Amino acid sequence: xxxxxxxxxxxxxxxxxxxxxxxxxxxxxxxxxxxxxxxxxxxxxxxxxxxxxxxxxxxxxxxxxxxxxxxxxxxxxxxxxxxxxxxxxxxxxxxxxxxxxxxxxxxxxxxxxxxxxxxxxxxxxxxxxxxxxxxxxxxxxxxxxxxxxxxxxxxxxxxxxxxxxxxxxxxxxxxxxxxxxxxxxxxxxxxxxxxxxxxxxxxxxxxxxxxxxxxxxxxxxxxxxxxxxxxxxxxxxxxxxxxxxxxxxxxxxxxxxxxxxxxxxxxxxxxxxxxxxxxxxxxxxxxxxxxxxxxxxxxxxxxxxxxxxxxxxxxxxxxxxxxxxxxxxxxxxxxxxxxxxxxxxxxxxxxxxxxxxxxxxxxxxxxxxxxxxxxxxxxxxxxxxxxxxxxxxxxxxxxxxxxxxxxxxxxx
Numbered sequence: 154x155x156x157x158x159x160x161x162x163x164x165x166x167x168x169x170x171x172x173x174x175x176x177x178x179x180x181x182x183x184x185x186x187x188x189x190x191x192x193x194x195x196x197x198x199x200x201x202x203x204x205x206x207x208x209x210x211x212x213x214x215x216x217x218x219x220x221x222x223x224x225x226x227x228x229x230x231x232x233x234x235x236x237x238x239x240x241x242x243x244x245x246x247x248x249x250x251x252x253x254x255x256x257x258x259x260x261x262x263x264x265x266x267x268x269x270x271x272x273x274x275x276x277x278x279x280x281x282x283x284x285x286x287x288x289x290x291x292x293x294x295x296x297x298x299x300x301x302x303x304x305x306x307x308x309x310x311x312x313x314x315x316x317x318x319x320x321x322x323x324x325x326x327x328x329x330x331x332x333x334x335x336x337x338x339x340x341x342x343x344x345x346x347x348x349x350x351x352x353x354x355x356x357x358x359x360x361x362x363x364x365x366x367x368x369x370x371x372x373x374x375x376x377x378x379x380x381x382x383x384x385x386x387x388x389x390x391x392x393x394x395x396x397x398x399x400x401x402x403x404x405x406x407x408x409x410x411x412x413x414x415x416x417x418x419x420x421x422x423x424x425x426x427x428x429x430x431x432x433x434x435x436x437x438x439x440x441x442x443x444x445x446x447x448x449x450x451x452x453x454x455x456x457x458x459x460x461x462x463x464x465x466x467x468x469x470x471x472x473x474x475x476x477x478x479x480x481x482x483x484x485x486x487x488x489x490x491x492x493x494x495x496x497x498x499x500x501x502x503x504x505x506x507x508x509x510x511x512x513x514x515x516x517x518x519x520x521x522x523x524x525x526x527x528x529x530x531x532x533x534x535x536x537x538x539x540x541x542x543x544x545x546x547x548x549x550x551x552x553x554x555x556x557x558x559x560x561x562x563x564x565x
Contacts, residue, residue, distance in 0.1 A: 157329045158562060160402045161240030161390030162502045163232035165342075167203035167383050167489045171235060175499075176506045178488070180535065182517045185489050186366045186381050192348050198362045199355050201369050202346045203383035203490030214301075221284055222297055223262030228386035228495070229294035229342035230301055237302060240390040241402060242336060244303055253306035253334040254299045255325035256388065257317040259494030259549075260345040261291035267349050291494075294342045298388075306334045314549030315454070317341045318387060318497025323411035323555055325391050335396045340498030342386035351382060357421065359458060370491075371518040372455035372484040373462050373526040380456040383490030387498025389505075404562045406505045410443070412436030416552030422460050423548055427468030430454075433554040434472035434544055441558035443542055445476035450513050452500045452545040453530075455484025456491055461548065466526045468546075481538075483531045487517040497547040501557060504543045508561050512537055 162172045167185025169175035178185070185203045194200050210219040210227040213234050219227055233256070244252070265288045269281050287293055292310035299308045307328055311320040318341025325339035354360045361379035363369040370381040397404055414436070416429035423430060438445070454465055470477045485503045486492075492499055507513055515531040522530065541561040548554050 154330045155332060156394040157326050157391050157408045158394050158397050159389050159405045159408065159505055160392045160397050161236035162405065162505060163235030163388045164386065164499055164502055165205055165208060165228040165232050166385040166499055167205055170205065170208055172502060179503065179514050180512065182515065183488060184367055184517060186369055189346065191346050197351060197355065199351055199360045200364060201366055201381055203381055204346055205385050221288070223265050223288040223293070224344035225258050225261060225342045226294045226297045228344060229256050229388060230297050232340065232386040232388040233298045233301070233338055236338065236388045236390050242390065247336065249303050249305040251306055251335040252304040253325070253328060253337045254295045254304050254308040255311065255321045255328070255337055255339040256295040256298050257311040257321040257341050257494055258291040258294050258343055259312060259314050259317045260343060260350065262289035263345045263350050264347050265289050267347055298338055302338065304338060313553040314551055315491065315493055315496055316547040316549035316553040316555045317494035319501065319545065319547035319555035319557055320413060320553070322389065322391070322497065322501055323413060323557055326408045326411050329391055329393050335393050337391045338388060339391055340386065340388035341495040343493045343495040344384045345493060346382050346384055354382065361457065367518055370457050370487055372453070372457045372487055372516055373523055373530045374519050375521045375523040377457045377459065377462065379458055380486065381490035383492040385492050385499060386495050387502050389498065389501060406508050407560050407562045408557060409560045410437040410439070410441030410558035412556045414554045416554065418552050421550050423464040425464055427464045427471050429552060430465060430468035430546060430548055430554045431471035433556040434468065434546065437544060437556040437558040441560065443558055445473040447542045448473065448476070448480050448544055449540045450507055450543045451480055451482045452504050452543065453482050453484045454546045454548045455486055457486065462523065462526050465546065465548065466528055469528060477528055480529060481513045481531055481536060482528055483514055483516045485514070487519065497555065500545050504545050504559050508540045508543060508559065511539055513540065
């Protein structure tokens with residue numbers, strides 16, 4: 154099997170619209186949660202979200218091109234451009250059929266769907282905009298990224314709710330591993346902070362109704378009350394090792410393993426014993442050759458819901474045994490909320506930055522640890538330390554579990 158490395162990263166997040174700005178904010182413990190500005194929340198119990206701020210797609214694409222894309226596609230394209238620039242890939246020197254795309258979205262263009270449904274009811278069916286369908290459907294983030302870069306290889310859209318970004322990167326890793334591609338543009342994108350999106354998750358009792366923005370997204374805290382919706386994109390360039398070395402690329406990290414399972418238990422709740430998520434971690438570690446004692450850091454799914462944080466704690470214990478008590482664990486959602494289908498992409502980037510920078514960020518806002526969430530969930534300040542073996546978890550509605558094992562590239 155071929156080895157797979159990371160050579161580029163791009164991010165659009167609630168705390169920074171480049172990887173550099175995002176990571177600077179992470180190290181400052183910056184919280185990107187605030188009052189919702191996208192619509193009037195007067196009649197809503199939920200008032201807060203983690204919106205992307207200061208994003209202007211026209212800075213990276215033509216006006217006409219941007220207008221034909223829903224925000225989730227705009228985020229994906231802009232993040233992909235940053236990732237491609239960092240990678241140094243020159244598409245004129247590549248076989249386009251060996252360059253693929255695996256970019257997913259959990260929900261797609263909900264904003265466009267809501268707006269055009271309103272138009273349908275108020276003005277009639279013949280007034281619905283012609284581009285509604287290609288703007289709305291979830292595969293268009295992948296499709297638009299492929300069009301922008303002329304990537305003619307495998308182009309897929311994985312949709313597994315909140316596990317979408319991690320599965321997308323995992324499936325891209327598999328495609329390179331088995332020889333289907335030399336390069337894959339991979340990750341997730343989401344923009345669903347809309348009236349229907351917030352109303353739907355609120356009715357499901359999944360969202361926090363906490364009015365204090367610093368106490369709304371507090372994974373593993375005993376006072377946690379649900380997740381906070383976020384938006385953005387995390388896109389990475391995965392590349393076959395020898396291909397990257399041949400063109401002299403800077404290698405940021407190596408993807409060493411991927412585990413994917415299903416709880417087959419409940420449409421929203423993870424399995425109570427954590428067995429499904431634990432198996433995904435075990436599979437990723439086995440493929441990567443990681444022993445439990447090797448793992449330095451786990452970027453947890455850590456949504457801030459009661460069930461997720463408790464059951465993920467159990468899963469980590471199952472997967473790592475006694476070593477679970479020694480590994481550092483944090484949830485990036487404590488700063489950026491839950492980016493749904495984009496979460497795994499941004500959190501994967503967080504893991505790579507942790508390896509490169511030797512820094513593990515804290516669970517910002519974790520003040521009163523839940524007695525049942527009794528592992529080393531980093532509190533208050535980040536931890537400077539050598540980081541070489543990392544796991545990142547994503548768990549999605551429907552019982553989808555995905556784990557990626559990432560390690561420092563040793564130059565061999």
